[in-house]
Amino acid sequence: MHLHQHQHHHLLQPQNSITLRCHPLSPSPSVLSPSPWHRRAPSTMSSPSRMGSMSETTLTATRYNRASYSLTNQPDALKVYRAMAEKTGDPMVQFTYAKYLLEVAALYEESDPKKKTNTKGQRATDNASRTHIAHPLTTPSESQRRKKKMFEDEGVRWIKRLTKEGMGGAAFLQAQWMDEERYGFKRNRTKSRKLYQLAAKADIPEALYIVAEYDEAAGFLDHAFTRYQKAAIQGYPPALLRLAQVHLHGELHQQQNIALGLETLREASEKATDACPEAPFLFGQILTCSYAKARIPNELLYQYGGRAVGVRYFAQAAHWGYLPALVRCGHIFEHGLEGEPMDLARSFGYYDQAARVHNDPQAMLGLSRLYNRGCHGPADDSDASQREQRDVSGWLIHMERNEDGAFAWCRRAADLGHVEAIFLLGWYYETGVGVLRDYAQARTCYRRAAVKGHAGAKERLSKTNSMTRQQHEVMKASSSSQDKMCRVM
Template identity: 25%
Template sequence: MTRLGKACLSGDLGENRYREGIKWLKRATESADAMYNSAPYQLGLMYETGYGDDIFKDESYAAELFTEAAGLGHPEASYRMGEAYEHGKLNCPRDPALSVHFYTGAAEHGHAAAMMCLCAWYLVGAEPILEKDEEEAYEWARRSAELDYVKAQYAVGYFTEMGIGCRRDILEANVWYVKAADAGDERAKQRLQAIRLAVSGGTPMDVAPPKNAKMRKSQSKEDKECAVM
């Protein structure tokens, strides 16, 4: 039903089947289960922005549909709800506990971006529901990096260069920076250049902020994301 609905909406089965596509997608949503869990997410995307003459923009209902899909194990829906509760999107309140809950659901299903969002939460903590834990932050970043997520590769390089949540290791940091730089990450290229300069006459700490400057408890999550994410 999901595939038929999407085919009607995309025009793959001919023109003028728009309403039929919506009908099948709604029926698929009503029948969604853990194996076939994408229909609520797809329908939620339509309500998030509005679609055609029949589906009006309704962000609250989109959030309901994403939540339904997330409960059935849809990783992208879980990630979107993690974002919603972190930033107050889709008419959702800012709620660190629910944000961490949904990001964790997405991360456990292999969603690399959600892993990095968990990394960010663990870097700063969210008392009283989540204690700051740099080692846990590093572990989530590394899991994401091993899935070739470029932002995570840079972050792991930075963590290992500075010794954040792990043993400080400039050689390993260089390996991760090279991976990120090869994928086009400009910050990784800058760190590699700084390390080369340090090798020729200084130390990496001369050209990068010391760990304490990045990890003050009073610093905001957004500030740390600028430095590491």
């Protein structure tokens, strides 16, 4: 690949998050940029037949072999490489060399279990400059730490130099390092903004998007639109999403153009990633007529499949870990909505991820219901046998009621202030689901929910206020016999 053919955007793409998801035999970007001075000759060792015999573990480990042996083991090699970079006089080769050094340095980075690089839900600009990859499991020696610093210092030195020479790609990296306080840089919004502006002049999409946000916040709406558009033309997902919203709502001094907005949103959805997963969720909302911010004519929705495909876009956003999509999919498959069958196994999977990864109280409440065989509380008049028949996954048939799980997840959601969970927790205390019956605790929960405006809690309080404890127990014993299949009425 010619270096000048991809001067900006492709050189700035985070390589580790892409490569590690690919099958080891599939064509993919390198985890580590190859040395700019060496090109490997074709070898039979890289043929599919030979490669197929190697284990995935072995293939993954070979990413460290991409670091030049001479560079990492010969004391004077860095001086030689530096001289070669100087000799080329080509800023793009020098830029690639600087990135290569930083990636080699990352191989020496100490494994820290407390460090987590979770990029789910973050915009793509947060990660565009990251050059570190999966850390080795071994703790580096003092010699390795010295090598790491040597490569980092040399790489940063080149980036600083290229930035001073006005290179947009280098300016973007340095601005990101300032924002993240990496490589010894201190956060300086004024300086980083100037660097982003320099990078935007070079039409780097990530920088165009950031500067467009600055323009929009400052009220320079025409400039913001132009930069969003330039970034979107290059296929940058956050810019495509923002441009779609602009057309759908008629923002940034643009006339509303719903047809163009939908087409742009479709493109943004196709390019969604874990760093920018919102577009397919928004498209799913529009197709299922649950988007209240714009009125979309039905004839336009039908062109994209309408409700029939809306859930697919929700599922796509959920695949990328977008929390609202996870919760929405859990709700859809729990109740069999939007033309989908009731599938409690799928519902459980979505709720479980949202609850455990994102600590979402609504998902916790969903898990609580599923552990209690789908019962929603005192207003639930459905029969468990009916739910078994509707559940295409057979989850209810094969899973026993887990009262402890139901109570635990409900309490966690209630502790986070979810009003419906607080109410259901009161019902669990009242009926003894996952906990010994505790009339006082039930009333406490009902009062908490009532203060938050829960109508069902107010009704429960009005009923229990007129009863003695003994009358309450008699009533509950009678009501429990009316629904033997569902512990919670």
